[in-house]
Amino acid sequence: MSVRAGREFLAIPGPTNVPDEVLGAMHRPAVDIYTGPLLALTDSLLADMARLFHTKGHAYIYIANGHGAWEASITNVLSKGDKILVLESGRFAVGWGESARRMGVEVEILKGDMRRAVRPAEVEARLKADKANKGGGTIKAVMVAQIDTASGVVNDIAAIGEAMRAAKHDALLMVDTVASLGCMPFEMDKWGVDVAMSGSQKGLMTPPGLSFVAANDRARAAHKKAGLRTPYWDWTDREGDVHYQKYAGTPPEHLLFALRKALDILFEEGLDNAFRRHHLLAESVRRAVGVWGEGQAIGFNIIEASERSDTVTTTLVNGHDPEALRAYCREKCGVTVGHGIGELSGKAIRIAHMGHVNAPMILGTLSVVEMALAALNIPHGKGGVQAAIDWLSEQVPA
Numbered sequence: 557m558s559v560r561a562g563r564e565f566l567a568i569p570g571p572t573n574v575p576d577e578v579l580g581a582m583h584r585p586a587v588d589i590y591t592g593p594l595l596a597l598t599d600s601l602l603a604d605m606a607r608l609f610h611t612k613g614h615a616y617i618y619i620a621n622g623h624g625a626w627e628a629s630i631t632n633v634l635s636k637g638d639k640i641l642v643l644e645s646g647r648f649a650v651g652w653g654e655s656a657r658r659m660g661v662e663v664e665i666l667k668g669d670m671r672r673a674v675r676p677a678e679v680e681a682r683l684k685a686d687k688a689n690k691g692g693g694t695i696k697a698v699m700v701a702q703i704d705t706a707s708g709v710v711n712d713i714a715a716i717g718e719a720m721r722a723a724k725h726d727a728l729l730m731v732d733t734v735a736s737l738g739c740m741p742f743e744m745d746k747w748g749v750d751v752a753m754s755g756s757q758k759g760l761m762t763p764p765g766l767s768f769v770a771a772n773d774r775a776r777a778a779h780k781k782a783g784l785r786t787p788y789w790d791w792t793d794r795e796g797d798v799h800y801q802k803y804a805g806t807p808p809e810h811l812l813f814a815l816r817k818a819l820d821i822l823f824e825e826g827l828d829n830a831f832r833r834h835h836l837l838a839e840s841v842r843r844a845v846g847v848w849g850e851g852q853a854i855g856f857n858i859i860e861a862s863e864r865s866d867t868v869t870t871t872l873v874n875g876h877d878p879e880a881l882r883a884y885c886r887e888k889c890g891v892t893v894g895h896g897i898g899e900l901s902g903k904a905i906r907i908a909h910m911g912h913v914n915a916p917m918i919l920g921t922l923s924v925v926e927m928a929l930a931a932l933n934i935p936h937g938k939g940g941v942q943a944a945i946d947w948l949s950e951q952v953p954a
């Protein structure tokens with residue numbers, strides 16, 4: 557027996573739910589790539605991506621997923637043999653660093669773990685020690701993820717930028733915002749971020765296949781000397797006036813139409829409203845998980861409440877099979893929640909609340925998880941969904 561019919565709901569941390577209007581925007585014939593409206597569309601998207609990153613710097617659009625934008629940012633500012641510092645707080649910054657390592661960059665990982673945010677004081681101490689080295693420091697860049705989608709942590713990028721300035725270190729600050737852009741504040745210029753990257757398929761509600769990089773003047777100066785530059789990713793080629801060059805070839809027209817619609821939806825809601833919506837829905841998930849946790853089997857992966865992200869809640873399932881829980885949600889109810897990855901593989905589920913999400917989607921997902929906990933006899937505190945509703949109804953008064 558199942559109670560599954562109609563539209564399936566994807567509650568994984570990317571790709572996320574694509575609004576019907578965004579899907580509809582792609583359903584049209586191809587257009588000329590050399591003249592006509594596509595040129596203005598590109599200009600509007602580049603301007604709006606810079607607006608989303610909050611930078612006066614340059615934005616670039618790549619036909620690639622997040623891994624492509626990782627590679628784009630590495631090749632444009634680094635050379636073989638350069639050293640970088642990767643701030644560990646889950647899987648993703650480490651994955652970015654691994655790409656750099658495979659390109660011949662020397663990678664040092666500032667040890668963190670799966671259950672907490674990066675400590676800015678540790679960044680400051682490491683960079684101070686580097687500066688004290690003969691020759692005044694060798695670390696060329698620092699890499700960090702704003703939200704790590706594996707651990708569910710949110711890192712304080714402003715504080716990390718502050719720590720780098722306190723260390724008087726001039727390494728570039730490079731930030732992965734794949735799981736956070738459009739869902740929470742990101743202030744590239746104000747926080748002193750030199751390179752930021754993101755992808756289309758998470759907070760930006762667009763199908764997978766586009767990714768974005770933004771670079772400030774410091775990053776573009778480093779670019780001039782970067783030895784890893786390759787023709788496809790190269791910023792200089794993409795900065796010219798020729799439209800075709802902005803994509804190093806044929807523009808991904810239909811994805812651009814989709815992105816335009818998605819950004820229109822986001823700006824129409826208002827960024828602050830979108831951030832607030834994410835926060836409220838995320839907190840409702842946390843209220844439910846907190847109550848479920850009273851049964852001991854369920855718990856938060858991120859220990860410190862203030863370090864839990866507003867886009868994904870990584871939820872530990874102790875002593876029970878999270879895959880059985882996920883299978884129940886999917887097969888009986890048509891809701892797909894995320895699986896644990898990295899060292900949390902087989903130990904956690906991840907409930908995404910990012911992008912085009914609203915109260916029925918999130919409360920529905922929580923209800924299905926609670927139903928699965930009961931059906932599978934996984935011990936849990938009763939009334940998680942009710943706690944989520946109580947919280948939301950207080951925050952959203954009549």
Ligand SMILES: *Cc1c(COP(=O)(O)O)cnc(C)c1O
Pocket residue numbers: 570621622623624648701703704705732733734735755
């Ligand atoms: C999803 C994700 C990526 C990887 O993006 P892909 O599009 O899958 O290559 C990188 N960083 C973070 C934080 C992510 O959540």
